[in-house]
Amino acid sequence: MTAPSAALDADLQRHLVHLESERRLAPRSLVLYRDAFARLQAFAQAQPVSLRATQVHHVRRWAAQLHAQGLGSRSIALVLSAWRGFYRWLGHEGVVPMNPVDGVRAPKAAKPLPKALPVDQAVALAEPREDDDTDPALAARDQCIVELLYGCGLRVGELVGLDVRASGEAAGWIDAAEAEAQVLGKGRKRRSVPVGGPALQALAQWLALRGTLADPGEPALFVSRRGTRLTDSQVRSRLKRRALQAGLPTHVHPHMLRHSFASHLLQSSGDLRAVQELLGHANISTTQVYTKLDFQHLAKVYDAAHPRARRKP
Known part of the structure; x- marks a missing residue:
């Protein structure tokens, strides 16, 4: 108006x-x-x-x-x-004794829901890819990265902070024998995250080839072509490239895989408290946004399947 x-x-x-x-x-x-x-x-x-x-x-x-x-x-x-x-x-100007607009604020803008991939797209992104223009070591590394981001719900900072082995200086590491990752999250809070079979398999394949890229003595689990620790921006770039190769119709970034992990897990289990622990959220209200994502999924199923659902022309 x-x-x-x-x-x-x-x-x-x-x-x-x-x-x-x-x-x-x-x-x-x-x-x-x-x-x-x-x-x-x-x-x-x-x-x-x-x-x-x-x-x-x-x-x-x-x-x-x-x-x-x-x-x-x-x-x-x-x-x-x-x-x-x-x-x-x-x-x-001395015309009014007080400002009637002081203390009046606009209504808060609704926070947009985090974007999550549909299950089939997330699975397609995680599928092993054979690309002629990709070094086998880079392909194995990128496969492992996707498996950990989507399979464990890691933040990109937690992912690039992982070292090959546990040490006093390590921010995080993966214990393959126990099938769990030890990560250092926000507020320097450490948490344990289960690592699934596909991620462990991808990890083993990457570790077998990591030595062809990593500099001697480099502690980082994920390294770049230069042999040093991979950066956040490099992970974003590689993930974007992989999504294009997989034919995904949307821009994919690392946090989208974390959102996908949370929403898909909540859809399957309904256990909000467990999802909170896995994500490392200090407050469950932060995790509750995924219940809205879950409802979005249910609403789409209803609109598509129920005979009495309102259908858009």
């Missing part, structure tokens, strides 16, 4: 002149300010209340109406900022 294009109140017009001549705002910014002031004037006239007599409860109601009209949280925040500056200016 756009603001009405009426002549502005004298105070609002004077403030616009102040913004243009003294603050030297860009023309585009002045257009946005004028739009915000037109909205303010329209609300005040509908109340009705004079701009100089506006109170906090008026501003709260108007902000709620902007939200009801479909204006986004960021746009409402910009409008409130313009109003706040206007009343601050009136205060400096």
Whole structure:
């Protein structure tokens, strides 16, 4: 909904002149300010209340109406900022005793759900690939990386921090005999994560070829062509390349595999507390976002299969 294009109140017009001549705002910014002031004037006239007599409860109601009209949280925040500056200016002029916009905030924007791959795409990404243009050692390394990101739900920082063997200085390592990974997560909190059969097999294949790339004495489990520890950005680049080779229709990044691990595990087990422990979340509210992902999955199944589901044309 756009603001009405009426002549502005004298105070609002004077403030616009102040913004243009003294603050030297860009023309585009002045257009946005004028739009915000037109909205303010329209609300005040509908109340009705004079701009100089506006109170906090008026501003709260108007902000709620902007939200009801479909204006986004960021746009409402910009409008409130313009109003706040206007009343601050009136205060400096000695016209109003207080700023009615102080303390009024835009509604919080809804956090987007983390993106997870469908099960078939995650499995396709984890399948061993035979590419003529890839060094066998690099192929084995990348296969192991995917298996650990998706099979264990590791963060990319936890993955690149893994060493070949346990030591006093190691941030993390994999105990193949016990089928578990010891990782150092956020807040330097250590946790144990089970490692499945496919990941252990991929690990053994990578370790058999790791010596062809790694520098002598390099402790890192995953190394680059140069023989040194792999970086986060290098993992992202290799994962993007692998996703393209697998024909996945979406951009894949390491954290997407962590999201996929969590949502697929929750769909299968329904055990939120266990998923929390495996992900290393300090607060279960962080993990609860995956219950929304799980509901999304159920909703898609319902829409696709139930005879009474609402189907989009």
